[in-house]
Amino acid sequence: MSLLDAARDVRENAYAPYSKFKVGAAVRGASGTIYRGVNVENVAYPEGTCAEAGAIAAMVAAGETELVEVAVIADSPAPVPPCGGCRQKLAEFGRADVPVTLATTAGARLDTTIGDLLPGRFDASHMDNV
Template sequence: MSLVELAREVRENAYAPYSHFKVGAAVRGKSGAVYRGVNVENVAYPEGTCAEAGAIAAMVAAGETELVEVAVIADSPTPVPPCGGCRQKLAEFGRAETPVTLATTSGARLDTTIGELLPGRFDASHMDNA
């Protein structure tokens, strides 16, 4: 099963009783293992969790700290990019050239990279003198 298909499958488990906007994400760690996440809403909106953050948390909980591929899917007219916070989270664990596939449930796709999603990113190299 492709990373997009795995994200599509897990998307059904999203907890989105307020927006009804379910998002699924899957990331492939350097080991080849796949970790998935969904958006989890909360009645206090800022307390929710994005699908990408959930997938990254699952990867880190499994002991991996590098992702090599990302897929995100939602029921939207066009592919939905990660929010700003999730772009930074992806940049923390992936390289600029790491492929990211953004997809819709109707089959539209946008293939990009972490570097294209977050140009001029802040990364660990900025902390070399700290």
């Protein structure tokens, strides 16, 4: 199964009763294992969780801390990019050259990288004097 197929399949499990905007994400860990996540809304809107964060959490819960590929899909007019917080989360676990596929359920696709999504990223090297 492709990473985009994994994101497409899991998207149906998203919990989005308020916005009706379901998002599916999948990351491939360095081991090759695919981890999936969906957005999970909450009536107290700021308390929701993004699909990318869910996929990363599943990867970390399984004992992996490096991702090598990302896919995100939503039913939107154009491929939807990760929010700023998720861009930073992706950068925490993936190198700048990690491929990211953004897609729509209608088939539009944008291929990019973590580095292109988050130029000038804050990373562990900024903490070297701490």
